[in-house]
Amino acid sequence: MASPRLSALLLSALASTAFLATAPNATAQQWPEDGRGQGLFNKEWHEARRKALMETFLAQAQDKDGVIVLRGAGAQNDYREFRQDNNFWYFTGITTPNAVYVCVPSTGEEYLLLPLVNPQEERWLGDLISPEEGRQYTTIEKVTKLSKNGVPGKSGNLEALLEKLAAKHKTFYVQRQPAENWMMSRDNLLSAKADVLNDRFDGRTNRGDQFGRKLAETYEVEVQDLTLMLDNLRLVKTPEEVEAMRRACEISGAAHVHAMKTARPGEYEWQVGARMTGKMLELGAMGPAYLAIVGSGPQACILHYPQANQLLEEDHVVMIDYGAEYRQYVADISRSWPVAEKFSKRQAEVYQAVYDAQEAAFELCKPGATLGQVGAAAQRVIRDRGFGPMWHGVSHWLGMATHDVGAYRKRLEPGMVFTVEPGIYLPDEGIGVRIEDVVLITEDGYELLSSSIPRKLEEIEALRAQAWDGAE
Numbered sequence: 001m002a003s004p005r006l007s008a009l010l011l012s013a014l015a016s017t018a019f020l021a022t023a024p025n026a027t028a029q030q031w032p033e034d035g036r037g038q039g040l041f042n043k044e045w046h047e048a049r050r051k052a053l054m055e056t057f058l059a060q061a062q063d064k065d066g067v068i069v070l071r072g073a074g075a076q077n078d079y080r081e082f083r084q085d086n087n088f089w090y091f092t093g094i095t096t097p098n099a100v101y102v103c104v105p106s107t108g109e110e111y112l113l114l115p116l117v118n119p120q121e122e123r124w125l126g127d128l129i130s131p132e133e134g135r136q137y138t139t140i141e142k143v144t145k146l147s148k149n150g151v152p153g154k155s156g157n158l159e160a161l162l163e164k165l166a167a168k169h170k171t172f173y174v175q176r177q178p179a180e181n182w183m184m185s186r187d188n189l190l191s192a193k194a195d196v197l198n199d200r201f202d203g204r205t206n207r208g209d210q211f212g213r214k215l216a217e218t219y220e221v222e223v224q225d226l227t228l229m230l231d232n233l234r235l236v237k238t239p240e241e242v243e244a245m246r247r248a249c250e251i252s253g254a255a256h257v258h259a260m261k262t263a264r265p266g267e268y269e270w271q272v273g274a275r276m277t278g279k280m281l282e283l284g285a286m287g288p289a290y291l292a293i294v295g296s297g298p299q300a301c302i303l304h305y306p307q308a309n310q311l312l313e314e315d316h317v318v319m320i321d322y323g324a325e326y327r328q329y330v331a332d333i334s335r336s337w338p339v340a341e342k343f344s345k346r347q348a349e350v351y352q353a354v355y356d357a358q359e360a361a362f363e364l365c366k367p368g369a370t371l372g373q374v375g376a377a378a379q380r381v382i383r384d385r386g387f388g389p390m391w392h393g394v395s396h397w398l399g400m401a402t403h404d405v406g407a408y409r410k411r412l413e414p415g416m417v418f419t420v421e422p423g424i425y426l427p428d429e430g431i432g433v434r435i436e437d438v439v440l441i442t443e444d445g446y447e448l449l450s451s452s453i454p455r456k457l458e459e460i461e462a463l464r465a466q467a468w469d470g471a472e
Contacts, residue, residue, distance in 0.1 A: 166219035253453035289330035300432025334436030
């Protein structure tokens with residue numbers, strides 16, 4: 001018998017046949033114009049990202065005559081839909097597995113190598129992108145087969161290319177830090193990597209680091225880590241990225257509002273999350289950015305509460321942390337609301353303190369400030385209200401990953417996007433409140449990309465009244 005948690009995941013998956021593939025190794029084609037905003041990112045947009053990479057490389061790299069090698073994500077070995085590695089998609093736009101991009105910034109040479117299409121795979125997965133078809137999706141002139149002699153799954157052409165380049169260039173640059181993918185963020189991957197490396201019975205490195213080691217051994221070149229340069233290029237968002245994130249927030253907001261207008265006592269937390277997943281997919285999301293965190297009563301005090309298997313009770317506050325992924329970009333939204341029609345006096349006191357803390361943080365959201373200053377402003381309000389230190393940080397970068405890449409000590413610049421998420425957690429009282437929104441830094445301040453989602457106490461209670469009136 002499926003547990004309530006498993007039931008939630010099954011309902012979420014069944015909400016859309018597009019969310020999960022029907023066979024292992026599922027892969028995704030290039031996105032067509034299908035109503036999901038796929039026209040936001042064209043091949044010229046990705047070309048501009050590569051141009052910025054080469055310009056930055058020539059300005060900052062230790063060996064300006066070096067070679068950049070980026071590997072796309074490998075084929076899935078489970079039933080999830082294939083999702084391209086964030087950095088590979090960012091610079092190429094190619095969404096097929098096992099692709100490789102090679103460039104020599106000093107000469108402007110670029111190569112895209114794609115695996116041969118296996119007809120047997122296409123029977124299971126639908127049309128895949130062949131090397132010949134790949135040319136229509138990129139401005140890279142040299143698009144070729146990953147393998148030679150017509151042998152699928154091999155990489156003879158790549159090996160020959162790297163051997164030729166190694167004869168002329170002494171340094172290769174690759175991403176040696178863990179690669180993000182669906183529901184993966186670099187900070188979590190680095191933590192997991194440390195655990196694995198410290199495990200005397202394991203000790204594996206990540207795929208990127210292993211690739212760097214093999215390049216050094218095979219071609220007798222020096223291998224440098226390109227990760228920091230890639231991270232910095234992604235930190236300031238383009239207008240197209242901002243638009244995708246705004247839409248992700250709008251979709252997420254509709255799901256949160258739907259939950260507030262429909263949830264009633266006596267249903268499970270996972271049922272609320274399942275309805276939200278269905279709403280996200282209905283509105284064009286690629287899927288959730290991360291698994292829903294739906295905690296009521298004492299469970300709202302568990303920061304990343306995974307089970308969602310408790311019943312909603314009328315005297316509970318529900319804390320939901322859930323966001324959608326739209327066209328490779330994610331939202332990260334938290335809302336807290338009463339199961340009852342209104343907050344109790346104590347619940348309202350806690351909620352207002354969190355709201356005021358978030359408002360204080362917003363005042364620091366402007367060019368030249370730091371995320372540390374933003375967080376300190378929220379912390380002061382919560383401490384002054386007598387609720388003690390916060391259990392977690394107030395902000396993290398947001399983009400293609402929920403905890404996006406980038407150094408946290410950087411001063412804020414226009415185009416940077418991050419969360420502001422103060423919270424108060426009182427386990428002994430069974431009250432947990434977090435309010436989380438998405439902020440874009442502008443030339444003269446900030447824009448709240450999640451502004452469509454009600455935050456004020458009276459707005460929340462008005463939505464809850466609709467649930468009790470049976471309006472939706």
